[in-house]
Amino acid sequence: MLNVENVSLHYGAAQALRDVSFKAEMGKITCVLGRNGVGKSSLLRAVTGQHPVTSGTISFNGAPLDGMAPFRRAKQGVGYVPQGREIFPLLTVKENLETGFAPLRRAQRSIPDDIFSLFPVLQTMLGRRGGDLSGGQQQQLAIARALVTRPKILVLDEPTEGIQPSIIKDIGRAIKYLRDSTGMAILLVEQYLDFCRELADHVYIMDRGAFVHEGPPETLDTPQARRHLTV
Numbered sequence: 474m475l476n477v478e479n480v481s482l483h484y485g486a487a488q489a490l491r492d493v494s495f496k497a498e499m500g501k502i503t504c505v506l507g508r509n510g511v512g513k514s515s516l517l518r519a520v521t522g523q524h525p526v527t528s529g530t531i532s533f534n535g536a537p538l539d540g541m542a543p544f545r546r547a548k549q550g551v552g553y554v555p556q557g558r559e560i561f562p563l564l565t566v567k568e569n570l571e572t573g574f575a576p577l578r579r580a581q582r583s584i585p586d587d588i589f590s591l592f593p594v595l596q597t598m599l600g601r602r603g604g605d606l607s608g609g610q611q612q613q614l615a616i617a618r619a620l621v622t623r624p625k626i627l628v629l630d631e632p633t634e635g636i637q638p639s640i641i642k643d644i645g646r647a648i649k650y651l652r653d654s655t656g657m658a659i660l661l662v663e664q665y666l667d668f669c670r671e672l673a674d675h676v677y678i679m680d681r682g683a684f685v686h687e688g689p690p691e692t693l694d695t696p697q698a699r700r701h702l703t704v
């Protein structure tokens with residue numbers, strides 16, 4: 474289980490997270506919803522070590538992650554699918570996947586077959602450059618690259634952003650399959666309410682750097698939850 478306790482995060486004098494606490498359980502999809510700029514990506518930067526926290530603690534399966542560099546967190550099983558995908562455009566699909574080998578021991582450095590069962594299009598495009606893929610294909614590649622690292626928790630930042638509906642469905646199915654077949658924890662940040670309602674086991678709503686609502690996905694339809702999600 475990922476356990477985040479009383480975390481604050483600043484960019485210079487600007488505070489992006491205010492004393493945030495939450496849990497993401499193994500075998501569950503935990504979804505953080507919120508409008509633009511409320512601090513969702515900052516929360517994931519805190520979890521993955523991309524930005525230092527000002528205060529608070531973060532642990533995964535009992536082991537503290539505090540102060541650990543991102544690649545060490547990857548070795549601990551934290552897999553990250555960043556916003557905007559961050560595919561290497563000039564590397565091939567295969568080479569992009571192989572960048573996921575970095576935190577692995579030599580014996581583990583292979584691409585698991587089930588990645589191609591989840592995203593068959595990647596197998597047919599192994600020799601193509603990342604930059605030649607569509608946005609949806611790049612998103613699938615970004616998820617696959619994170620899976621190559623053999624994560625115990627998969628952290629996804631707005632995987633539906635700018636993606637066509639049919640691929641959003643494929644990504645949703647893949648996320649559910651990963652939860653059910655591997656028992657990994659999945660932490661998903663989203664603005665797309667229907668996607669979260671469909672997938673999440675537990676939801677949090679963030680507003681201005683703090684959580685303002687927490688509950689099962691059914692509670693997203695209450696007036697107070699909707700108030701924090703409408704623009």
Ligand SMILES: Nc1ncnc2c1ncn2[C@@H]1O[C@H](COP(=O)(O)OP(=O)(O)OP(=O)(O)O)[C@@H](O)[C@H]1O
Pocket residue numbers: 484487488489507508509510511512513514515516556
């Ligand atoms: N590198 C940075 N330097 C300064 N301020 C930043 C930086 N990154 C984010 N912020 C600010 O921190 C706040 C939270 O941003 P964050 O990216 O975490 O929000 P978000 O909920 O993920 O939004 P989006 O959906 O647009 O990605 C915003 O006010 C943003 O302008």
